[in-house]
Each structure stands twice: as structure tokens, then as C-alpha cells.
Amino acid sequence: MDQYLRTFGEVKTFYASKLSVAVESFRQNNPQIVFCEHLFQEGSAIELVEAIGGLSPCQDRYFVLATEQPTDELISLAMEENIDEILAKPFSTEDVAKIVERYVEKREMIQREWCQDLQKARAAEEQKRFQEAFGLYMGAIGKHPDQMPVLLEAAAFFLSQGKKEEAGRCLEKVISVNPQNARALFLEGLLLKRAGKFKDAMDRFHAANQVSPLNTRRYKEMVDGLLMMADERAAFALKTDSENSWLILARLKIMTIRRDYKAAVQYMETRRSLLCEHDRKEADVYLALAKKMAGLR
Template identity: 45%
Template sequence: MIKIPKDNPLQILSIGTKILLKDVMDQYLRSLGEVKTYYASKMSIAVESYLEKRPNIIFCEHGFSEGSALDFIQYIGGLDPSGDQYFVLAVEESSDPLVALAVEKGIDEILVKPFSIDTIHQIVERYLEKREMATEDWAKELRNAKVSFLEKRFLEAEDLYANAARHYPANISVLLECADFFLRRGYANQAQTLVAAVLKEAPMNVRALSIMGSALKKQGHYEEAASMFLKAHDLSPLNSLRNVELAETYVLMAEAQIQLALKVETENSTLILTKAKYQLLRRDYAALVNYLDAKRAFLNDAGKKEADNLTLLAKKLGGIR
């Protein structure tokens, strides 16, 4: 049985109250030895505890007050495969889509209710194994790159991520982390190149499909982007954030078609108002107000009335005077 020494205590964060009952978790975790456990029932407390304590192991219920495990992962900037943290998703029951979501998001394992003290001990054993892996060279390079980014040394971070991708061209974890970084920095082409290498070896990798979709979307290739998102959705249907991005892609695709039509029929009231509605969907309120003001002369009486209503709504939602 594992016993955590006093000179190197484990920091554990437990998020949620329905599955991860405090009394039960206290009893199980105390049996490990020197463990410091922090509990959070709400998203705000969970994020604050995470940032302050930097726990080694995170137990998180799939859904809890103010959010979900997916939301929490998004708030903390994603799970880092190069780190020594271990993320455990606690659920009432498992399913294939839930397992697919866990793999996509880098969740280390799923804990299904009911569970025993032996299960908790096995989780800690697997965490210790992962901690050993975090000492490998590729993990160190990724961590150094991430530290540079977090400390806002952006050019240095770009060089370090690029070097990591060159040093480990066959390591899927490295390529995906680098692709995700370059995508967030606005380098869609670089992200696309890296993730293409992943998809060549692992065409069903859900995270790779999603990153490719995002890269194509940023470049205005909406149909190809939607195709990638749909493939990812078929493999992992529970990722609500990707579903939102797919919906946004369809909106952009439709708006692009309207823009093409407006080049032919520049004074078409229906097309002008439809474009404004898509701007409203994208929450581009200022652009909507300016666009309808510029196009007002081309609208018929009914169109002007609808344009006025759209303008009022956009000003209200956007806080525009």
C-alpha cells in the first residue's frame, strides 16, 4: 500500500459534491499518508484553488455547480501532457462517448461511482508513474516553452515550441501541443502543417481533427473546416465547445455566400438584411450598425423598418450609444 512521505506531500483538489463526497474522500485520502486535500463545489472556487495550490491530482465531477469538467479544463488553459498533474473525471456511469471525450481532452482516467479505497490507491500509483514520465526530455522542452509563454516571453516561446516540434517529429503529444500553441498565436498555416503530420499517422485523432478544423476556419476555408469538425464530432460527440465552433463555421460559410451574392446584387434588401442578421449572430454589433447605416438608402420601406429594429437591438446588446 502506498504511503506518501511527509517531506513530499501530495496536493489534491476535489471538485464537486454529488460523487466526490467529502467524508468519503477524506477517509480514502488520509490512508495514503501525507496528503493535503482542497475541496471546491463551485467553478470560481475550483479555478482559484487550482491557480493557488497547483494540485498534483484533480478529481472533478463531470457536472457541478456553475459548470462542468469541460468548462474547468477550458478555464485553466487545457491539460498539459508534459506536466506531472493527473486529472480524474468522476461520473455516475461511463460510456463510449464519455471515454472519447476524456481521450480528446487529455483526461488521465475516468472514476465511476461506486469506487473503493483500492481504486483511489491505484489512481495515485498511476499518477506517480506519470510523474516519472514528466522527466523525459520532450516533456521538459514543452514545459520550458509553456513557461516562456506564461511569462509573456512570446518570441522565445515561439522558438521553443518550433524547436520541440523539430526535435520530436514522431511524438504526437508534442506535435499537438505545438499546433495548438501556434493556432492560438494566430499562425494557422504552421498549426495546419504540424497537425497534418499527426493525421497522416493517426487519421482518427479527434484533437488533431479539431485543431485542423480551427486552422482551416481561420484561413476562411469554411467547408473544409466544417468537414473536419463533423469527423471529430462523429468520434467524440460530447464536446460542446466544438459544436459551438461548428455552428460558428456554418454562420461564416453562409455569410461568405451572402457576400458573394451581394457583389452581383448590391442593392438587394433581403441580402443586405440577411448579412446584418449574421453580423448580429456573430455579435459584431458595431459593424452591423455601420453597415446598415451605409446601406439604408438601398432598402425599401419595410426593409428600413427592419433595419431600424436590428440597429436598436445591436446598440442595446453592444452598449452602443
């Protein structure tokens, strides 16, 4: 289906079929209801959700995942990403009208106090008033300690700001109530990964995948975590064999793949001479790429 924008009364609905155009059009038109296929031209629903700043259960927005065949995996993905509804294709104008009605019901629901407090915190975060957002999230947790959406949104914010202890406490509470909460397991995996506890992080990611296996963002984090683990092991091995050409080249490749270009350039400044001739030629290819991407000559 082609991308289009339609209005039902005062409610704007938007169907996204192409990622690059969808993001731009979304920002320009700010629709209340967004229809998006799980996998569509140039991207996926997860990429669109990420590009528009994520979804919140208390947003004045209704996000619909359109699909040929609703599955348990898609339902789990929707729950994890705060997607409001899964709609089977093909659907009619009458189906859209019913969704508009459910959006109106949601708009009434988000007038609850805990939703209002969460909206204020998220607004401050989106406007990069991070100190104010921190206080608002802490206040929301204090007033609504048993609201899982508040704890999850706060944990994600704390994690983005490097507030590991605060994030950890929120996630511990959520997981104690629901050990199968995919988003909480994913966020805890991120927390462990950033603490350098890669094996534990992988365990959390795998646990989240058992519940919600279609989240492509998590697979990216898993691959990145495995690369970081490999780099850590290579660095440890080089303490014993500091001139091992293969290990030096491997670390350069990992840094480049992880797009840590400046670190890759700095690393090779003192180690290029230790490489054997064959590895040096290969390293020069990666080094040239790293310099170009880092804006260095």
C-alpha cells in the same frame, strides 16, 4: 457531491461540482489532482478545462472525469482533452488513494526529456512570452519529431499565434500517423476555417465528431463556421442584388450573433436606408444591441 479540497500526504485533491466556484478555487489552491463530472452544476468538464487553460500530457496535474457510467464516447473525449482517467461513481477513499499513486507515477513519467521541453514551451506561452515560446516549440519539434503530444501542443500554439504553415505541418504529420486523432482533426478544421475554407473545415469537424462526439467546444466552432459561411454567401448575393433588404438584414443578424458588434454598426451606417420599413424596424433592435455591446451610442 459537494465541492471539497483534501490532502493526501503532500498531494492536494479537489472535487469540482460548480463551475464558477471551481475555477476560482482551482486558481487559489492549485491542486495536483482534480475530480470533475462531465456535466455538473453550471457547466461541464470541457468548460472547466478551457477555463483553466487546457490540459497538457506533461503537466504536473492529474485530471479525473467522474461519471455514473463510463462510455466509449467519454473515453474518446478524455483522450482528446488530455484527461488522465475516467472514474466510475460512487468511489471510495481507497479509490482516491490509488489515483494518488497513479499521479505519482505520472509525475515520474513527465521527467522525460520531451516532456521537460514541452513544459518549458508551455510555461513561456502561459506567461505570454510568445516569441520565446515559438522558439521552444520549434526546438521541441526538432528534437522529438515523432512525439505526437509535442506536435499537437505545438500546432495548437502556432494556430493561436496565426502561424498557419507551422501548424499545418505539425497536423499533417499527426494525421499521417493516426488519421483518427480527434484533436488533430479539430485543429485542422480550425486552420481551414480561419483560411475561409468553410466546407473543408466542416468536413474535418464532422470527422472529429465521428471519433469524439461529446466535445461541445467543437460544436460551437461548427455553428460559428456555418454562420460565417452563410455571411459569405449573403455578401456574394448582394453583389448581384445590392439592395436586397432581406439579405442586408440577414448579414446584420449574423454579425450580431457572432458578437462582431462594431462591424455590425459600421455595416448598417450605409445600408439602413436600403431596408424596407418592416426590416428596418427589426434591424433597429439588432443595431441597438450591437451599439450597447460595443460601447457605442
